[in-house]
Amino acid sequence: GENVEQHPSTLSVQEGDSAVIKCTYSDSASNYFPWYKQELGKGPQLIIDIRSNVGEKKDQRIAVTLNKTAKHFSLHITETQPEDSAVYFCAANRRYNQGGKLIFGQGTELSVKP
Amino acid sequence: GAVVSQHPSWVICKSGTSVKIECRSLDFQATTMFWYRQFPKQSLMLMATSNEGSKATYEQGVEKDKFLINHASLTLSTLTVTSAHPEDSSFYICSARDPMGGGSRSEQFFGPGTRLTVL
Numbered sequence: 001g002e003n004v005e006q007h008p009s010t011l012s013v014q015e016g017d018s019a020v021i022k023c024t025y026s027d028s029a030s031n032y033f034p035w036y037k038q039e040l041g042k043g044p045q046l047i048i049d050i051r052s053n054v055g056e057k058k059d060q061r062i063a064v065t066l067n068k069t070a071k072h073f074s075l076h077i078t079e080t081q082p083e084d085s086a087v088y089f090c091a092a093n094r095r096y097n098q099g100g101k102l103i104f105g106q107g108t109e110l111s112v113k114p
Numbered sequence: 115g116a117v118v119s120q121h122p123s124w125v126i127c128k129s130g131t132s133v134k135i136e137c138r139s140l141d142f143q144a145t146t147m148f149w150y151r152q153f154p155k156q157s158l159m160l161m162a163t164s165n166e167g168s169k170a171t172y173e174q175g176v177e178k179d180k181f182l183i184n185h186a187s188l189t190l191s192t193l194t195v196t197s198a199h200p201e202d203s204s205f206y207i208c209s210a211r212d213p214m215g216g217g218s219r220s221e222q223f224f225g226p227g228t229r230l231t232v233l
Binding site for chain 1: 118156158160207209223224229
C-alpha cells in the first residue's frame, strides 16, 4: 500500500527565514497531494494542495513543488512568522473514484522563534 | 469553504461505557466521511471510510464491533466507541468529502476533533 515519509520531524527557524518540509510517496498512482497545518488540540486545516499534472503551486508565502519522477513533494514557507508555528502534515491520495484515501506523513513540528 | 463540525469536542468516560461522537457537514452533503484517530505526537491514522446508506469500510486492524459507524444521512456520521478502555483514549477526527465541490473531489474537509479520555 501507499507509504508517505516526511522529514524533518522537527524544524526550528528564526522569524523571517524560510522553512522547507519534504515528503516522499510510494504509490505511483497517487495524484493528489495536500498539505495540512494542525494547531494544538485542533483538526487539520488544508493550507495548499497540488495535483499530479502540476509541478508547482504558490499561494502568497506558501508554495508546494512536486517531482512525479522522483515521487517527492515539498512545502516551502517564506518569511515565516510566529503564527506559522504548528505541526504540518503532508498526504498523498489516489483519485477519489479509485478508492482514494489520504495517507499522511508523520508530521513536522515547526517552531518559528521571534 | 466547506465546514465540518464534531460533537462533543471532548468527553471523559468510565471504562466499560460507550461513547458516541457525531460528525456533521454543515453546508454541503457528504456521501463519504472518514474517521481518523490520532495519538499524541503522532500522525492521523485512518480508521474507516463511511458511505451514506451503506456499511463502513474499516482499515486493517480496526475492530468494527468496537468502533461502530453509522452514516444515516448525507450530513451526519456517527462513531460509537463501545465498551471503551483507557487504551481507546485518543483524539478522534472526522473528515468529509464534498462530491459537488468546485475544487478537487479528492479534497477532504476536517472537523475540529474530539478528545476522548477513558478513566
